[in-house]
Amino acid sequence: MTSAPTAEPPARRKGPTGWSILEGQTEEAPQVQPFKAIDPSRGEPLPIGYHSATPEQVDRACRAAWVALHEVRRRSPEHRAGLLEAIAANILELGPSLINVAAQETGLPEQRLLAERERTTGTLLRFAEVVREGSWVRAAIDRADPERQPRPKPDVRRVLRSLGPVAVFGASNFPLAYSTMGTDAASALAAGCPVIIKGHPLHPGTGELVAWAVVDALQATGFPQGMFAFLHAGGQREKAIGEELVKHPFVRAAGFTGSQAGGTALADLARARPDPIPFFAEMGSTNPAFLLPSAAASQGEAVAHLLTESITAFAGQQCTRPGLLFMIDNEDASKVLNELTRRFNTLPDQVMLAPRIRDAYLRRVLGWAGVEGVELKTDPKRLATPRAKDGSAPKGPVSGAAALLRTTSSTFLSNDTLHDEVFGPAVLVVLCPDERAMANAAASIQGTLTASMFFAADDRNTARRLVSVLEHRAGRIVFNGVPTGVEVCEAMVHGGPFPATNRPDTTAVGPLALERWCRPVAYQNGPGALLPPELRDDNPAGIRRRVDGKWRSGPLSDDEA
């Protein structure tokens, strides 16, 4: 029993409605038990009840996306660029109400959310440029030679074509930049794919507000509303909605940012389909940092300062924050360790995103601390999980203390648990007897989004050796700096070997992200009228193409001149 779509919900400009958005409209499906977001700064539920999408709504969103895909097939890249720009403008237009809702739902500070909003709209605008410029489709043309012996050479043309509807699973820790219109959704829309958002239950209001910005942009730019759907997903339905999306025949790809367990389970479902679909998961990452001996001697204090900030900013809830620090075990390292310990001990507890994230953080830090050969350097009393008398989470801020632990490279090598990510403001300092042991430890780490290296002139040989190891383990290698604060630029790689991601051949940030939602299709001896515009002789958009092995931007006739 589903009520008729609400025409133009009058409440929507004032705040989230609590209902999923299908084809541009809320749709009430009252049989579903609502869930509520938590304000982690108070440890109390926020007032709005959110209604998870029903199976029928999931199905309808996917069908509408499939229809929309075909409707927009002939739209120009210019048109799509305009949509991305309109979305960016509409997100900005939400003004403080968006920032306030996001702050309430996540406990993240306003300054951080403003920066995240800028990153989100900046990504949309950059992708608009990429789409408008057009050559991201990697068009290639090899012309026919009917005279060739022993058999004629056919005309073969290739271009990237979008896969179809994309399901996006946003992250808890970036309610804007990796969520409803974060980099996955923005790159999928830029590539011409309809997008279906599985809303994150930790920030449903933020997600819904951004979704309305998209709905209005579709309307303003004349796109079918089937290009986008926003499905609230919390409580008992959360997991099922994810599974229904990944299994739906009209969903042709999915992007996920979250836990290794969740990402792996959904990736398995995607692969078990009769027609497996690509599933791009960004999961856990330890982001090791290496402080080489000369740098430890000459810049130890400065590095300790930088690292403390990078590890603990936003309660350590950034996917690129360093979780491991490797040093050669000597006096300089002891000084750095002491300085880090001093700094960590002076940090106040910080509000974390949600009770379950805070509890998992504390559990895992204590798990590390319980390993023989690992020493907790910060105050263990601050790591007790707060519990009310009945065992439930108590009222009050959902907060966690920063934690610093130390161990040796031999203990690190022999304990798998020390290789797993701890999501929160913790670091494990690993002391290595010598540079060879440090290189061995580097070779043993799990795949990671980033690896950082602090070195001075005398460390050059060790640095070189480490680079050759880390190139096999990390998506990005940072020299004399911290990996947090991902620069959104063309050369950025936000990806890495498993478990950082399950598809290290791609990046979630930068223009290469568009290619994830496409595959190459070749057309042999195709008549112009049946070819995608990017492959036509006249090259209407003037994009750069490979023509007979050379780069060309004009129509084919000009190339011959």
Add this chain to the structure above:
Amino acid sequence: MTSAPTAEPPARRKGPTGWSILEGQTEEAPQVQPFKAIDPSRGEPLPIGYHSATPEQVDRACRAAWVALHEVRRRSPEHRAGLLEAIAANILELGPSLINVAAQETGLPEQRLLAERERTTGTLLRFAEVVREGSWVRAAIDRADPERQPRPKPDVRRVLRSLGPVAVFGASNFPLAYSTMGTDAASALAAGCPVIIKGHPLHPGTGELVAWAVVDALQATGFPQGMFAFLHAGGQREKAIGEELVKHPFVRAAGFTGSQAGGTALADLARARPDPIPFFAEMGSTNPAFLLPSAAASQGEAVAHLLTESITAFAGQQCTRPGLLFMIDNEDASKVLNELTRRFNTLPDQVMLAPRIRDAYLRRVLGWAGVEGVELKTDPKRLATPRAKDGSAPKGPVSGAAALLRTTSSTFLSNDTLHDEVFGPAVLVVLCPDERAMANAAASIQGTLTASMFFAADDRNTARRLVSVLEHRAGRIVFNGVPTGVEVCEAMVHGGPFPATNRPDTTAVGPLALERWCRPVAYQNGPGALLPPELRDDNPAGIRRRVDGKWRSGPLSDDEA
């Protein structure tokens, strides 16, 4: 118990030794029971005994590859291009002995093998050009801006880096172009990856001869022999060798051409590793052809001729040969069907690659014929599997007859078995009541390497509709032509949705194939001495790079001028 490596096996120029090649030398491991290749034109085993690699040899090949990877890390692309060219020259230098061995082991005719050899060496030479030109690594540089507010912009540079040792599983049906130095092995070497070949048991001599050509080329160009290993794999060890390779910690990617069952099983193993590796499998493909009504009326006979040749050439054992033909059910289609039947019935039996391939072919054709609503139009008596009195395969040619079957689109839609590939000279003609039914049937096919469409001017609207469907199902769409005879060119896509491949975002043919063996790595604020040459300010190879969002080929200083 393994004997010492043979220094320079004197027999090797005369023919295959029967032993695996590790680090440039044969190595006898006599505990393994030898297997023999079959001459399918006589149905009898060939004289040489081949010794499957031992687990210890598999392990050693992988370790040697890992060492070699690091040894060649600083070699220039020029050096690598020279290796590819030397391999191509050495393969040609094997002369008629290679062609003779391949013909004996596969039953394929000399002309076809000569063409295949040309394609193989042509691919090596093209990849050498790609490597020498250098821009395939997709280098991108975003320069720093220390003055930027609110925080400085870092220097970020990105390039594709090779993954490491690649295991290659060659195909039964292309003993040269998809085997020991086929497109997978050639693209992996071109990308800088050591290669370990799992030899195909149906053409072990061909594989070993090509392997010696590689060994000599490594020697001549000064590469470490660990860059390449050739492992004989047959009999009881065949499956285990594949599994050992895919699970080995030093194998970092694999390429496979073969059956859906084999590819899927190995892909599962690759994914189940603690550190999953990319596994690129090309598997089964039905390669549907669509004959639209005006074309059936005006060119029916010519299309019947073309299709007969494409379907049955080399006993239908080509991955791109059409296995399904869709027509609108009318008088013109009847004429085409009759013409095809007439042609199929006049074809002599052809030698197939091996008894098990022939037997599977016959079994699957008869499986199709047994589906209610499917009619076998060719002589059923010619499809009986020959058996000796004791039930074993009899002596004499391993041959199979071409088969043509007809059904309706409704039968096709309701029988999954009719959607599976039949590997051999068979085609299922699917008659559709109208163009809508044809489009629905097209939407229902499995993912495929190719789809072909014959149309005349009046078919334009139907053709357009079909293209929009087939873009979601095929890697290549062929207009008014047949899909066999893959053109090796830059724009070619040899790939497609599952089960044609498990990675439709890539192609096994053309320069994009190199990217499969790489992933992007970013370097943030890296000093020149620690960067890959492609990312250095001076751009020593003068490759095309994206610099601050623009294409540049010079050193960075020149770009600023």
